[in-house]
Amino acid sequence: MNWVAVISIYRFEMARFFRTLAQSFFSPVLSTSLYFVVFGAAIGSRIQEVDGIAYGAFIVPGLIMLSVITQAISNASFGIYFPKFIGTFSELLSAPVNFLEIVMGYVGAAATKALFIGVVILVTASLFVDLTIAHPFAMLLFLVLTCLSFSLLGFIIGIWAGNFEQLQLVPLLVVTPLVFLGGSFYSISMLPPIWQTITLFNPVVYLISGFRWAFFENADVPVGLSLLAIGGFTAFCLGVIWWIFKTGWRIRA
Amino acid sequence: MAAILSVKDLKKTYAGGFEALKGVTLDIEEGEILALLGPNGAGKTTLISTVCGIVSPSAGSITVGGHDAQVDYRAARSLIGLVPQEIHLEPFETVWNTIRFSRGLFGLRRDDAYLEDVLRKLSLLDKKNSRIMELSGGMKRRVLIAKALSHSPRILFLDEPTAGVDVELRKDMWEVVAQMKADGVTIILTTHYIEEAEAIADRVGVITGGELLLVEDKDSLMARMGQKQLEVQLSTAVDAVPAALSHYSLQLAKDGNALVYSYDTRADRTGITALLNDVAEAGLVLADVQTRQSSLEDIFVGLVKGDQP
Numbered sequence: 001m002n003w004v005a006v007i008s009i010y011r012f013e014m015a016r017f018f019r020t021l022a023q024s025f026f027s028p029v030l031s032t033s034l035y036f037v038v039f040g041a042a043i044g045s046r047i048q049e050v051d052g053i054a055y056g057a058f059i060v061p062g063l064i065m066l067s068v069i070t071q072a073i074s075n076a077s078f079g080i081y082f083p084k085f086i087g088t089f090s091e092l093l094s095a096p097v098n099f100l101e102i103v104m105g106y107v108g109a110a111a112t113k114a115l116f117i118g119v120v121i122l123v124t125a126s127l128f129v130d131l132t133i134a135h136p137f138a139m140l141l142f143l144v145l146t147c148l149s150f151s152l153l154g155f156i157i158g159i160w161a162g163n164f165e166q167l168q169l170v171p172l173l174v175v176t177p178l179v180f181l182g183g184s185f186y187s188i189s190m191l192p193p194i195w196q197t198i199t200l201f202n203p204v205v206y207l208i209s210g211f212r213w214a215f216f217e218n219a220d221v222p223v224g225l226s227l228l229a230i231g232g233f234t235a236f237c238l239g240v241i242w243w244i245f246k247t248g249w250r251i252r253a
Numbered sequence: 254m255a256a257i258l259s260v261k262d263l264k265k266t267y268a269g270g271f272e273a274l275k276g277v278t279l280d281i282e283e284g285e286i287l288a289l290l291g292p293n294g295a296g297k298t299t300l301i302s303t304v305c306g307i308v309s310p311s312a313g314s315i316t317v318g319g320h321d322a323q324v325d326y327r328a329a330r331s332l333i334g335l336v337p338q339e340i341h342l343e344p345f346e347t348v349w350n351t352i353r354f355s356r357g358l359f360g361l362r363r364d365d366a367y368l369e370d371v372l373r374k375l376s377l378l379d380k381k382n383s384r385i386m387e388l389s390g391g392m393k394r395r396v397l398i399a400k401a402l403s404h405s406p407r408i409l410f411l412d413e414p415t416a417g418v419d420v421e422l423r424k425d426m427w428e429v430v431a432q433m434k435a436d437g438v439t440i441i442l443t444t445h446y447i448e449e450a451e452a453i454a455d456r457v458g459v460i461t462g463g464e465l466l467l468v469e470d471k472d473s474l475m476a477r478m479g480q481k482q483l484e485v486q487l488s489t490a491v492d493a494v495p496a497a498l499s500h501y502s503l504q505l506a507k508d509g510n511a512l513v514y515s516y517d518t519r520a521d522r523t524g525i526t527a528l529l530n531d532v533a534e535a536g537l538v539l540a541d542v543q544t545r546q547s548s549l550e551d552i553f554v555g556l557v558k559g560d561q562p
Contacts, residue, residue: 002327008357015350087341091400094305094335095358096327252309 005097009105010112013079017113028067028117029124035063036128039185050187051218056129061212062184063125068118068143069150069179069204073171076110076154081161084251093252099245103155103238110151111144118143131215138223139214145230146207152237159241159250178204183212188220203229256280257332257439258304258408263313265299265463273299275463276313281408281441286434287468288450289443290553291460297443298338300460301410305335318407331359334406338413338443340393344386348377348396351385352403359404371402375429391422398429409433411442415449427453447550457549461557475549476518483514483525485532486541495535501528510540518546 017024039059050058083089092102125131133139161167182204188196199205200221210226213219219226244251258281265274273296281287291297302308304315306326315322317329343351352368372378375395380388385396394414401409411430415423423446430440430453444450450457450471458468467474490509501524504513512532516523532539 002360004360004362005358008354011357012346012350012354015346019345083343086343087337087339088343090302090307090337090341091335091355091358093307094330094333096330096360097358248309252307 002097002101005095006101006104006108009092009102010109013106013109014112016079017075017109024113024117025120028071028120031067032063032121032124033128035059036125051189051216053216053218054129057131057216058187058212059185060122060125060129060131061215062182062208064118064121064143065146065182065204065208065211066179066184067121068114068146069175069207070171071117072110072114072147072150073154073157073175075113076107076151077158077161077167077171078154079106079110080155080158081164081167084158085164089251099242102245103152103241107148107151107155110154111147114147114151115144118147133215134217135214139211142207142211142214142226142230145234146211149230149234149237152234152241156237156240156244159244178202179208183208183220187218203233206230255283257283257318258441259314259316260300260304261314261316263300263303263315264311265296265303265308266311273463274303274310277460277463277465279458279465279468281439283407283439284434284437285455286430286440286442286453287456287458288454288471289441289458289460290445290447290450290549291443292445292557295461296463297460298412299463301335301412301441301443305333305410306330331404332407334401334404334409336394336397336401336409336411336414338416340390340397342385342393342396345384347382347384348372348388348399349381351396352399355400356403361404367405368399368403371399374432375399376425391418394418394426395429402433406438408439408441411440413443413445415444415446423449447548447553451549459553459556466556471549474552475546480515480547481518481523482545482547483516483528484543484545485512485514485529485537485539486510486543487512488538488540491537495537497535498528498531501531 036056039055043055047055049055083092122131157167157170181199182202183199188199188205188209191199206221206226206229209220210223210230213223213226243249258279260277260279263274263277264272266272277296277300289297289300299308303310304317304322306322310323315329318332320328320332322329346354349368352371353363356364356368369378369381372381375398377392377395377399380392385393388396398411398414414430415426418426427449430442434440442449442454454471456468457471457474459466469477484506487510491505492509494503494505494512498512501514505511506513514525514528516525529539529542
């Protein structure tokens with residue numbers, strides 16, 4: 001295992017993050033505040049409680065997930081697409097590193113950035129609403145697993161993308177709708193029965209449900225199922241990435 | 254000397270069906286400078302990219318320092334530094350971070366003194382903290398070399414190192430290459446500047462259409478292939494080669510002012526003395542005499558056009 005290479009890739013990627021730290025920090029703070037103003041104050045004043053939880057607090061896990069998932073995908077996809085775009089990717093191919101080391105470096109950095117933003121949002125949210133976390137370790141586990149798995153997905157998107165438009169395509173057309181319709185801002189039990197069933201095909205539901213359980217012990221689906229879903233998704237992404245490097249798909253002629 | 258890099262029957266067919274390499278076999282000796290000459294699309298870059306792991310070979314084997322490049326890729330790649338043809342660098346990073354990253358990728362621990370020494374040799378030390386985007390084209394090219402040298406490779410590939418570089422900088426680059434050779438680095442460079450190969454290479458390989466036409470010691474190639482021409486300038490122009498000189502296979506210059514005699518420098522008798530005597534006897538008055546040796550470029554053009562080596 002070439003650990004020095006893993007750390008080098010990780011540091012190099014994090015340097016990009018630190019160069020734009022102000023943007024990385026203020027943008028989630030601002031967007032979270034806006035969400036609280038709109039959803040918490042405007043809508044929250046009409047929906048007093050959801051499953052016995054104040055609406056403002058209820059949306060916090062979904063809000064964190066929304067940003068974390070989007071950030072993980074965009075950081076990881078851009079992180080690997082940019083070297084491909086400017087041509088420095090060939091350096092990785094000619095270095096004594098294997099696919100696992102490359103993935104650990106890039107995905108590790110993207111997940112760290114997403115985690116940082118998740119924590120920033122959590123702290124910002126706690127300034128607006130009263131937050132209690134029933135299971136802090138489970139909360140952290142769900143957060144870290146989400147950061148990792150969606151960074152893996154972002155890595156795949158970055159390898160697949162042939163241009164900047166494609167880079168935005170999956171996050172915009174697939175991920176954002178899935179997250180919005182995955183119970184970020186409402187409980188599935190609030191939907192008509194037929195939509196409750198359809199919603200269960202949305203994988204993001206399991207993530208948000210599990211994450212919300214860690215906060216309020218209130219879940220749409222059993223926690224075990226949530227963990228299984230995120231574990232399965234992580235394994236699936238890893239499998240795809242292993243196949244990409246084995247076949248050289250989109251990376252090696 | 255032992256071969257540090259051995260390529261056997263290497264073939265590469267791209268997905269579209271294009272055969273970029275049609276069975277290349279090549280041994281590179283430790284410490285030498287080999288220049289790979291070839292026109293655009295000859296397969297030079299594909300050959301280098303395949304050895305370095307950027308392109309997967311379709312068939313054949315590559316051994317680097319005794320390590321199979323496919324099976325034992327870590328050991329094989331650790332010995333190689335690659336300076337790519339295109340300037341591919343992260344524009345917002347500093348020179349220092351860029352080369353530290355390259356060293357790290359090869360699994361080597363931080364060594365500031367060594368990296369500073371590399372930058373010093375490439376006259377880049379004062380640009381250490383500059384961002385790549387602030388550098389000139391020539392400096393960026395040196396950063397590419399610094400990246401390739403950051404892990405002390407024993408073999409260095411230079412893919413068209415002086416393409417688009419001005420004459421002065423090209424000479425500087427040649428000095429850098431000479432310095433690396435003195436440090437014991439084996440160098441393989443591709444170029445289409447024949448003068449570059451002529452100036453710095455020990456051996457020359459000519460590649461065209463995915464096939465290696467020849468690999469030969471530069472001096473012996475020049476001597477073997479090199480013809481010399483003697484141009485006899487006449488004080489009075491003539492309409493045709495005089496009959497008395499017809500057995501010399503002379504060519505008449507366009508304006509009839511000169512006779513051109515080609516001869517082999519390695520022949521026991523070049524025939525120059527006899528020719529000059531006969532020219533005088535034929536009643537021609539010499540204005541001047543000059544000789545010209547064919548360059549590697551002439552040899553190269555002859556080879557890729559299909560002349561037998």
